[in-house]
Amino acid sequence: MPEAIDTVEPTAAAAPKDRASGARRAPVARSDRAYWATLYGTTAIFVVICVAFLVTLIWNSVPAWRFSGLGLITGTKWDPQNSSYGGLPLIVGTLETAAIALVLAVPIGITAAVSIVHLVPSRLRTPLSSFVELLAAVPSVVYGMVGVLVMAPKFQGDVLPWLQHVTGNFFLFSGTVSGYSVLLAGTVLTIMVLPTIVALSRDAIATVPHDQVEGALSVGATKWQTLRKVVVPGARVGITGAVTLAAARALGETIAVAMVIGGNVHLSRSLAQGGTTIAAQIAQSFDGATALTISNLFALSVILIAITASVNLLGRRLLHRANRGAML
Amino acid sequence: MSVSTLPADPILERRALVQSTARRSFARRTLVSKVMLGVCGVTLAFCVAILVWIIYLLISNGVQWISVNYLTQDPSTPTVLQPNNVGGIKNAIVGSIVIDGLAIVMAVPIGIVAGLLLAEADNAFVNAIRTTTEVMTGLPSILLGVFVYEILVIKYKLGFSGIAGSVALAILMIPIIMKASEVAVRSVPSSLKEAGLSLGLSKGRVSRRIVVPTATPGLLTAALLATSRAVGETAPLLWLIGATYTTSWDPFKEQSALPISIYQAFLNGISPQLQQSAWGTALVLVTVVLFLNLGSRLAAAYSQRERR
Numbered sequence: 001m002p003e004a005i006d007t008v009e010p011t012a013a014a015a016p017k018d019r020a021s022g023a024r025r026a027p028v029a030r031s032d033r034a035y036w037a038t039l040y041g042t043t044a045i046f047v048v049i050c051v052a053f054l055v056t057l058i059w060n061s062v063p064a065w066r067f068s069g070l071g072l073i074t075g076t077k078w079d080p081q082n083s084s085y086g087g088l089p090l091i092v093g094t095l096e097t098a099a100i101a102l103v104l105a106v107p108i109g110i111t112a113a114v115s116i117v118h119l120v121p122s123r124l125r126t127p128l129s130s131f132v133e134l135l136a137a138v139p140s141v142v143y144g145m146v147g148v149l150v151m152a153p154k155f156q157g158d159v160l161p162w163l164q165h166v167t168g169n170f171f172l173f174s175g176t177v178s179g180y181s182v183l184l185a186g187t188v189l190t191i192m193v194l195p196t197i198v199a200l201s202r203d204a205i206a207t208v209p210h211d212q213v214e215g216a217l218s219v220g221a222t223k224w225q226t227l228r229k230v231v232v233p234g235a236r237v238g239i240t241g242a243v244t245l246a247a248a249r250a251l252g253e254t255i256a257v258a259m260v261i262g263g264n265v266h267l268s269r270s271l272a273q274g275g276t277t278i279a280a281q282i283a284q285s286f287d288g289a290t291a292l293t294i295s296n297l298f299a300l301s302v303i304l305i306a307i308t309a310s311v312n313l314l315g316r317r318l319l320h321r322a323n324r325g326a327m328l
Numbered sequence: 329m330s331v332s333t334l335p336a337d338p339i340l341e342r343r344a345l346v347q348s349t350a351r352r353s354f355a356r357r358t359l360v361s362k363v364m365l366g367v368c369g370v371t372l373a374f375c376v377a378i379l380v381w382i383i384y385l386l387i388s389n390g391v392q393w394i395s396v397n398y399l400t401q402d403p404s405t406p407t408v409l410q411p412n413n414v415g416g417i418k419n420a421i422v423g424s425i426v427i428d429g430l431a432i433v434m435a436v437p438i439g440i441v442a443g444l445l446l447a448e449a450d451n452a453f454v455n456a457i458r459t460t461t462e463v464m465t466g467l468p469s470i471l472l473g474v475f476v477y478e479i480l481v482i483k484y485k486l487g488f489s490g491i492a493g494s495v496a497l498a499i500l501m502i503p504i505i506m507k508a509s510e511v512a513v514r515s516v517p518s519s520l521k522e523a524g525l526s527l528g529l530s531k532g533r534v535s536r537r538i539v540v541p542t543a544t545p546g547l548l549t550a551a552l553l554a555t556s557r558a559v560g561e562t563a564p565l566l567w568l569i570g571a572t573y574t575t576s577w578d579p580f581k582e583q584s585a586l587p588i589s590i591y592q593a594f595l596n597g598i599s600p601q602l603q604q605s606a607w608g609t610a611l612v613l614v615t616v617v618l619f620l621n622l623g624s625r626l627a628a629a630y631s632q633r634e635r636r
Contacts, residue, residue, distance in 0.1 A: 031530040031531075031532050031533070032530050032531050032532060034532060035530065035531050035532030035535065036449075036531075038441065038532075039441060039442075039444060039445040039448070039449070040445065042437075042438055042441040042442050042445070043441070043442040043445050043457060045438055045442075046438060046442050046457070046460075046461075046502055046503075046506070047457065047460075049499055049502075050460055050464065052475075052479065053471075053472070053475045053499075056475050056478050056479060057471065057474070057475060060478060107371075108371045108374060108375065109371075109375075111367060111368040111371040111372070112368070112371045112372040112374070112375045114368050115365075115368040115369050115371070115372040116372060119365060119368060119369060119372075120372070128372070128376065130625060131376055131379060132372075132375045132376060132379070134379055134618060134621060135375070135378060135379050135382075137556055137557075137560075137617055137618060137621040138379075138382060138560070138614060138617070138618075139559075139560025139561070139562070139587055139613060139614070139617060140560070140562065140563075141560070141562040141587045141590045141591050141610075141613075142382070142386070142560075142590070142610045142613065142614055144591075144594070145590060145594065145606060145607075145610055146382060146385060148594055148603075149603065149604075149607075150385060191378055194375055194378070195375075198375060220350050222357045222358055222360070222361035223361050223365060224357075224360060224361035224362075224364040224365055225357065225361065227368075228364075245466070248466045249466070251468075252466070252467065252468030252469075252470075253468070254468055254469065254470040254562075254563040255470075255562040255563050255566075255587075255591060259591070259594055279468050279470055279563075282470050282471075282474060283470055283563060283566055286474065286477070286566070286567050297474070298474070298478075301471050301474055304468060304471065305467060305468075305471060308466060308467060308468060309463045309466065309467065312462065312463060312466035312467075313459070313462070313463060316462050
């Protein structure tokens with residue numbers, strides 16, 4: 001506060017000087033115009049970058065669309081050496097890994113968020129949630145590294161054979177297992193999207209009015225019944241937004257996935273085998289590729305942008321709606 | 329006496345029914361509740377345990393690599409006779425300092441001024457910009473690398489260079505800073521601004537002398553948050569900075585960076601020793617990133633206390 005007062009004084013002293021010079025409005029108006037010009041001008045740099053970004057990606061992808069057409073989305077064979085650019089294995093891998101991550105992370109994340117808001121003593125609330133959020137700060141290359149050095153051997157030796165055994169060689173886990181697999185990528189992504197789900201659902205759950213919770217408890221509902229029938233439904237929109245944003249993050253994650261997914265470009269029904277995703281494929285094959293391959297990677301980038309941007313916007317719309325609801 | 333002759337009240341009957349049902353199911357409901365609350369607690373403990381596990385892995389595998397030599401030497405190639413001869417990460421440390429430093433210099437002014445506009449103006453253009461920042465923060469960061477590669481490395485023939493990486497990281501940082509500084513500027517009490525305006529100050533003066541100084545802790549949060557994100561990014565640098573094994577302070581030459589040097593250790597045909605030594609690099613990187621992140625949280629907590 002004292003800071004603000006200090007800074008007001010010198011400018012207040014400067015104002016009368018303007019007036020004394022006889023130019024009462026002009027300097028103010030002019031400096032206002034300069035002010036807005038600076039603001040809009042600087043923002044324009046950002047706008048130009050965004051437009052250039054979009055135009056560059058779309059422009060460079062034109063040769064690929066001309067060459068492959070819709071085969072880029074529906075074709076099943078990705079083989080740049082023989083100029084065959086079928087993007088389906090990449091798209092399927094992207095969706096698979098994100099789906100695995102959500103299936104695992106959503107129940108864990110929401111229950112953890114519920115615990116932070118309603119079960120943990122209030123003194124521990126902030127430290128605990130900050131701690132979980134720090135998971136989001138760990139660079140993705142470190143997750144990739146943990147995946148390669150620690151988790152992949154475990155998956156190869158224990159987890160995947162056990163899954164095959166337990167599920168009776170169910171088709172999702174069948175075949176020769178590979179440590180570097182779609183399932184491992186999905187598991188690594190689970191860890192990476194957990195903080196997003198926990199932090200945003202926690203905010204949504206915290207906005208459920210306390211009198212509703214107390215109302216449920218006062219008519220004899222148990223704590224769990226209250227949480228399940230009142231708190232979580234009350235935070236439904238916000239939680240959906242949280243999950244949607246987590247999905248966007250999982251769909252676009254590059255390095256960690258590229259390191260652990262195995263880079264297998266053939267469609268496989270089994271999650272216990274290698275796969276690839278759009279982002280991982282861009283990371284692994286951009287350099288030294290032919291012009292046509294690069295163009296196809298640009299086209300895949302455009303598809304990836306379309307997917308992540310729409311999922312992202314949907315999530316944010318939901319979160320905005322949830323926050324507005326909280327204010328009413 | 330006459331009360332007993334009245335017909336039974338249906339509401340009372342219903343209440344009795346509800347109460348008896350509730351009483352009968354009480355034991356079961358309490359048990360289910362206890363079990364499920366336990367499950368909730370376990371999932372939270374699981375989330376916490378993951379971070380503890382990752383920190384444990386980094387420290388237990390990484391500390392042995394940290395030494396003066398490791399931090400001040402360039403990488404060297406392990407040979408059959410000397411499999412542990414992996415050298416150091418000086419190239420990556422220097423590269424990260426130069427690349428991230430330049431990215432900060434580019435992104436922070438643009439991000440803060442543009443964030444000021446988001447907070448101060450309210451029209452269709454500004455709303456469109458706000459939506460754009462949201463989309464940009466959610467985009468896969470590798471696409472920024474691909475974009476900068478096409479523009480700077482290929483079209484403007486800059487070649488692989490640290491500065492290209494800085495530009496990609498700056499583009500990544502700008503929308504993050506914009507959003508966070510919009511929040512910071514909006515939290516400045518309007519009474520302060522109005523006091524300034526009522527003294528005849530121009531809008532620009534009020535922003536420069538009142539709004540920005542008051543919002544400084546929040547703006548610091550924004551800058552630190554974006555920096556902590558940028559320092560750990562691998563994907564946008566992947567095809568831009570050349571990833572050399574020698575140290576260079578010149579951003580127009582090929583450089584390396586901490587996350588890139590970790591990633592390189594895992595490319596095909598590289599020795600297991602090098603992969604193990606990546607734990608050391610990761611420990612350095614995560615320490616830096618977590619400190620920046622904690623710094624941004626402290627600045628945020630400070631600005632919130634100031635506001636009260």
